[in-house]
Amino acid sequence: MDQLLRTYAGRPSIITECGNLGRELGIRLLLKREDLNHTGSHKINNVLGQALLAKRMGKHRLVAETGAGQHGVATATAAALMSMECKVYMGAVDVTRQALNVFRMKLLGAQVEAVESGSRTLKDAVNEAMRDWVATVETTHYCLGSVMGPHPYPWMVREFHRVVGEEARAQCIELLGDVPDVAVACVGGGSNAIGLFSGFVDDRTRLVGVEPAGGAAVGRGVPGVVHGMRSFLLQDEYGQVQEAHSISAGLDYPGVGPEHSHLASIGRAEYPNVTDSEVIDAFQLLARTEGIITALESAHALAWIVRAAPELAGRNVLMNLSGRGDKDVAQMMDVLGK
Amino acid sequence: MTAQAPGAMEVGFRAKRASGRKLLVPYVTGGLTGWQLAVRAAAAAGADAIEIGIPFSDPVMDGPIIQQASQRALEGGATPVSILREVRDLDVSVPLAVMTYYNTVHHAGPERFAAQLVAAGIAAAIVPDLPLEEAAPWCTAADAARVETVMLAAPTAPDDRLPRIAARARGFVYSVGLLGVTGERARLAASATALAARLKAITDVPVLVGVGVSNEAQAYEATRVADGVVMGASVVRRLMEAGPEAVGDYVAQVRAALDAH
Ligand SMILES: Cc1ncc(COP(=O)(O)O)c(C=O)c1O
Secondary structure, eight states, X not given: XXXXXXXXXXXXXXXXXXXXXXXXXXXXXEEEEGGGSGGGXXXXXXXXXXXXXXXXXXXXXXXXXXXXXXXXHHHHHHHHHTTOEEEEEEEHHHHHHTHXXXXXXXXXXXXXXXXXXXXXXXXXXXXXXXXXXXXXXXXXXXXXOSSOSSTTHHHHHHHHHHHHHHHHHHHHHHHHSSOOSEEEEEOSSSHHHHHHHTTTTTSSXXXXXXXXXXXXXXXXXXXXXXXXXXXXXXXXXXXXXXXXXXXXXXXXXXXXXXXXXXXXXXXXXXXXXXXXXXXXXXXXXXXXXXXXXXXXXXXXXXXXXXXXXXXXXXXXXXXXXXXXXXXXXXXXXXXXXX | OOOOOOOHHHHHHHHHHHTTOOEEEEEEETTSXXXXXXXXXXXXXXXXXXXXXXXXXXXXXOOHHXXXXXXXXXXXXXXXXXXXXXXXXXXXXXXXXXXXXXXHXXXXXXXXXXXXHHHTTOOEEEOTTOOGGGOHHHHHHHHHHTOEEEEEEOTTOOTTTHHHHHHHOSSOEEEEOSSSOSOOOSSOOHHHHHHHHHHHHHOOSOEEEESSOOSHHHHHHHTTTSSEEEEOHHHHHHHXXXXXXXXXXXXXXXXXXXXXX
């Protein structure tokens, strides 16, 4: 595993200090560059671990759900590397808005199935992956893409992403002589955030997980049970799961990993949410000031930092740049009318 | 594991089994157009109990037909409360069970949900996404309210798990017919009779095979070993395509096949 992370995924990922944007915001802004990993996001950390486990269990096929396509691409990549079959379920809405990643998965030899049920986004892709898995469990491993789902996934996926927080902690101490004042990450299911948080949860660092306003499970949900976990969940008065709505396919999910619900409940982490328009601004801001095109998911974390900058003045702020934005460029061309 | 006396549905099932009758439990999605008529037709055609689905937004155990039925019912405005209200008007003589997903129970709260079932005259509940390890809050509330909780056993369950499932089951043990979701299949899976035989060997609670039992011939085959069958997708498809009378005709056909044992 360590060798794969080093020689295949490209770990450790670097930390970039954003001098221009930091000055503009009046903070010291550090980015943990998960976008520079092979396949372009943090998702590869978890996938390499699960694919190795699947091999060890004698399974020769992987199924996965994907929203933005980053987890699907990472799973297809690991399947190609380890000579496994791969099928990725993706909501039909996301197949359209993340077309680049659909093509990448196909190039990598995976079969991509557009899911037409329900909201036709991430939640429904999870349903369909589970339905596949219950029928094929003897040959197939469900390579779940976030810190959610039934035990042991939330725990296992966190352990595979712990490397993000552990590296970042050592890098911050080297650079700042201290842990950061604030650690910020976007939250869909919550895997990149929990990976980052796990490096700092026992420190004084303030932990901030940023949800999309249209999918704020911690912010607006109540405890519920779906996909094999009990956690905050957007639901109606009868417990029907509600559809999330976010510009970012990777965060378009009405639930959240149970450990985030726990961290929120004990007050160790906070979960504000940002609007699509704040995200669009942050996406452009990072490109213009630092020459980095971020994934729309990660732009949520930056959008909160921009909003909170006045209260963060003079602080050291570490943000997880969970993925790169190539996949979002076509969608942003439409959004920005260019 | 309690020494609670069997509930009404289980007592009835045991008596019928003792008389040589194979048990037939059709499933109907509550809230679908014509669902109450379908339940009455099924009861009149020889069902031994009827399972009423309370539709859930994310039915992960269900294949396309019951997914579609659930979505239609929800779009038509069905809620757990509206369905249980309509259950009260059914006036059928066979026991009724509800099938729903755990969030419906969790959201209402186990005690309140159990009380709602009792008030509606429901005898039993089937909650397929509630694993044995997490079942205590619901099962305790259900036992106290005398709602029989049917437990599911999967073909992958190891031998040491089956007695624990059977000990927790009230009404009957739901012997899942295949690895996979609900829906019609061309053939009865070999796993259907294999699991039913394993269960029959370790429990005298009635054992019914459900999921993938798709027509009267498959029902006959499954009940060579099992005490009965639960039939879902083949019933619901008829209700959606042809209406409640077609459900009655179909249940009568299956009844006749089972009575040929
Ligand atoms: C770049 C990126 N960040 C974040 C996420 C959201 O997932 P999680 O909340 O599990 O980190 C995704 C999901 O697709 C993603 O592609």
